[in-house]
Amino acid sequence: MGSVKLQARLLAVFLLLLGGGSIAYQLLVQNVPLSQDEKDPVWVVDSQVSFVAKANKPVKVRMFVPPLGAGYTTLNESFISNNYGVNVNVDKGNRQVTWSSRRAEGNQYLYxxxxxxxxxADVPEKDPGPQFRPAPTLDGPEKLAADALLEPIRQHSADVETFISETIKRVNELENDNVQLLLGSDVSPENRAKVIDLLLAVAHIPAEPVHTLRLAESQGQQPELWLRSFNGKEWLYFNPLNGQQGLPDDRLVWWSGPGPLLNIEGGKSADVSFSVHENEMSALQLAQSLRLKDVSSFIDFSLYELPLPAQQLYRILVMIPVGVLLVLFIRSLIGMETLGTFTPVLIALAFRETQVVWGGLLFTSITAIGLSVRSYLEHLKLQLLPRLSVVLTFVVIAMALISLLGYKLGIGSGLSVALFPMVILTMVIERTSIVWEERGGTQSLKVALGTLVAAIFCHLLMVWQPLVYFVFTFPGVLLCLAAIMVLMGHYRGYRLTELLRFRAMVDGDKH
Incomplete structure (x- = not known):
């Protein structure tokens, strides 16, 4: 016996680990939303290119656009223009769009x-960068200023990371004479980045500028300049103004390299403006839209991949074990008697069409009619099979009459009685009458009432939308339910009704 209990417990633990592991995988790896109300941010980035076209000249506009999959999942990308050809290509690791037109006049706008x-979004594998570059040739005061700045930088740094940080710190000391000489009269972020890059080049450390956009509600935002360098294992990002290391999570890399954002031929007075807006989308709708775009999401490996009619069916089927577990708790822990384990669950399924109030009334009335017919047939000494056949016939007649009455009274729920399982009602009537004969009318009514109450609670639990979503989305929870059922299979303790019944004996012994 001990070996059997041990096997049952090991099986329960195995099922629990398997189901829990499946849920954890969906949550942590596939990023499945825990709730159907969970929403995800969707960023909409708009950039407007405006310029004045030169008369009678072809126009060609080139602009860098972000690489796809750079830490984000692209939902949509649009190039909006009037009478312009659009072409996107890759140039030195950057994506670049080219708008072209044979003729254009006046003010032009591209979006x-x-x-x-x-x-x-998968974290992209970034291509490794160079770890060495030749030093540029410097003469005169520039060489002396660079050497003077690099000497303390080398003393206060231990590796590439600290060397770059120390270089940024020194260049931003604008009162330093050597820094002023290298910067000249231009202290803009772009020129500071150039001086930092110059000093790193003298030290044979490669670096390149990276232009990023901050994903935050804004109008008229301009790309922010960062520097990056490859240390042999990964790219290191630095803010050239304050030395901050590590690219923040809300930064989108737009392009890298020293080239300008926009190049235009056949136009003048060019300008680019950015606006960023944040929207929200249901995480479930987002996954479904990604599935339609052939973008990988959790729907690729779940019940959501089934056709919609099959999904609707399985939303009902996966909740049956939940109802069965509830009946198991009601019978084994509370001690309420029902007509079997599955009968309350099947009646609860019928309540999906009739609703709880009408379903309870229909269950009570049809069962009462059936019991009356069955009692009279018992008086006629009919055998079991003919008796069940007659009861089934009268159940159908009663259902038809109630439906007709509901239609005449304008009660739509009465029509749903036809969806009530006739065979289930017939068997309920038969089993209730058997209990009546064996244990009396009071016990029969008690069991029938227990079945109805259990069915109502099962229905309320099985149609609770957050739970339906959770079980349908994380089917591994069914294995966890099976583990609980296995553990309850060896429960031999007192039920709640037994504790209440024996309470008087305990109180009597105390007195």
Missing amino acids: YRLMLTPRY
Whole structure:
């Protein structure tokens, strides 16, 4: 016996670990939303290119656009223009769009829109960069200033990371004479980045500028300049103004390299403006839209991949074990008697169409009619099979009459009685009458009432939408339910009704 209990417990633990592991995988790896009300941010980035076209000249506009999959999932990318050809190519690791037109006159406007979300985005594997570059040739005061700045930088640094940080710190000391000489009269962030890059080049450390956009509600935002360098294992990002290391999570890399954002031929007075807006989308709708775009999401490996009619069916079927577990608790822990384990669950399924109030009334009335017919047939000494056949016939007649009455009274729920399982009601009537004969009318009514109450609670639990979503989305929870059922299979303790019944004996012994 001990070996059997041990096997049951090991089986329960195995099922629990398997189900819990499945849920954890969906949550942590596939990023499945825990609730159907969970929402994800969707960023909409708009950039407007405006310029004045030169008369009678072809126009060609080139602009860098973000690389796809750079830590975000692209939902939509649009290039909006009037009478312009659009072409996107890759140039030195950057994506670049080219708008071209044979003729254009006056003010021109081109638009680029990008919709993206951090959900389901894979961290891209960045190509390794160079770890050495030749030093540029410096002469005269520039060489002396660079050497004077690099000497304390080498003393206070231990590796590439600290060397770059120390270089940024020194260049931003604008009162330093050597820094002023290298910067000249231009202290803009772009020129500081150039001086930092110059000093790093003298030290044979490669670096390149990176232009990023901050994903935050804004109008008229301009790309922010960062520097990055490859240390042999990963890219290191630095803010050239304050030395901050590590690219923040809300930064989108737009392009890298020293080239300008926009190049235009056949136009003048060019300008680019950015606006960023944040929207919200249901995480479930987001996954479904990604599935339609052939973008990997959790729907690729779940019940959501089934056709919609099959999904609706399985939303009902996966809740049956939940109802069965509830009946198991009601019978084994509370001690309420029902007509079997599955009968309350099947009646609860019928309540999906009739609703609880009408379903309870229909259950009570049809069962009462059936019991009356069955009692009279018992008086006629009919055998079991003919008796069940007659009861089933009268159940159908009663259902038809109630449906007709409901239609005449304008009660739509009465029509749903036809969906009540006739065979289930017939068996309920038969089993209730048997209990009546064996244990009396009071016990029969008690069991029938217990079945109805259990069915009502099962229905309320099985149609609770947050639970339906959770079980349907995380089917591994069914294995956890099976583990609980296995553990309850060896429960031999007192039920709640037994504790209440024997309480008087305990109180009597105390007195």
